Amino acid sequence: MNKIPVLCYHNISRAPYFNVKKRSLHTTTLNFYLQMKLLKFLGYKGLSISDGWEYITGKKVGKVVILTFDDGYVDNFKNALPILKKFGFSATLFVVSDLIGSYNKWYYKEANMIKPLMDEDQIKVWLDSGMEIASHTRTHPILTDLDEKSIEDEVLNSKIILERKFKVKIRHFCYPYGKYNDLVISYVKKANYESAWTLDRGRYKVGDDLFSAKRINIPKDANIIRFYIKLFTDYEDKRGNILFSI
Ligand SMILES: [Zn+2]
Numbered sequence: 001m002n003k004i005p006v007l008c009y010h011n012i013s014r015a016p017y018f019n020v021k022k023r024s025l026h027t028t029t030l031n032f033y034l035q036m037k038l039l040k041f042l043g044y045k046g047l048s049i050s051d052g053w054e055y056i057t058g059k060k061v062g063k064v065v066i067l068t069f070d071d072g073y074v075d076n077f078k079n080a081l082p083i084l085k086k087f088g089f090s091a092t093l094f095v096v097s098d099l100i101g102s103y104n105k106w107y108y109k110e111a112n113m114i115k116p117l118m119d120e121d122q123i124k125v126w127l128d129s130g131m132e133i134a135s136h137t138r139t140h141p142i143l144t145d146l147d148e149k150s151i152e153d154e155v156l157n158s159k160i161i162l163e164r165k166f167k168v169k170i171r172h173f174c175y176p177y178g179k180y181n182d183l184v185i186s187y188v189k190k191a192n193y194e195s196a197w198t199l200d201r202g203r204y205k206v207g208d209d210l211f212s213a214k215r216i217n218i219p220k221d222a223n224i225i226r227f228y229i230k231l232f233t234d235y236e237d238k239r240g241n242i243l244f245s246i
Contacts, residue, residue: 046089048132067091094136106140134172
């Protein structure tokens with residue numbers, strides 16, 4: 001049974017000290033560095049979804065970990081990109097297509113925190129550095145709450161917008177808040193995505209459904225031991241039905 005850890009990060013920066021919710025979405029730059037260093041030390045390669053596609057689809061077997069970043073924060077560009085480059089790794093950034101250069105409009109009030117999102121130039125540098133971008137809808141809605149026309153608009157048009165703007169193929173999708181159902185999946189397939197990633201916990205197992213694919217969230221307080229346990233034991237797999245909180 002070939003299991004591949006697909007890691008889900010949000011912010012790579014220190015969580016603010018003032019009273020904000022969603023602090024758990026932050027991984028410090030130092031922790032991120034140590035995590036990537038451990039992967040390298042253990043002989044693993046960190047790859048974007050497309051770079052790791054042959055492993056995900058079972059055509060190749062090897063020591064790989066898939067790296068994904070949700071939402072497209074500027075701190076990923078400033079803090080994670082240099083580390084990824086240092087270790088020769090690649091990663092997938094799930095971009096909210098209508099909020100490029102803007103901020104986390106979908107939950108800044110609730111989180112009591114404005115977090116800037118990468119602008120067009122930063123995404124271009126990200127791509128030129130060998131990284132991948134993929135779609136996280138146009139506006140980051142709860143897709144399962146939308147009517148069919150709006151689902152199609154968010155799922156399909158985000159792909160079209162990103163492909164036109166950056167002249168790259170957008171192959172993969174990520175559900176905002178991890179919310180999906182059969183109707184949403186049908187539109188993701190109709191838009192010709194090759195995979196769609198959730199917030200369901202567990203390691204991806206080759207052969208799993210690629211449109212409700214599991215990931216491993218790396219929370220703020222994940223020290224290096226906990227990081228190891230999450231990636232390389234069945235700790236996360238046993239929590240498969242628990243949605244990790246975002
Ligand atoms: Zn998101």
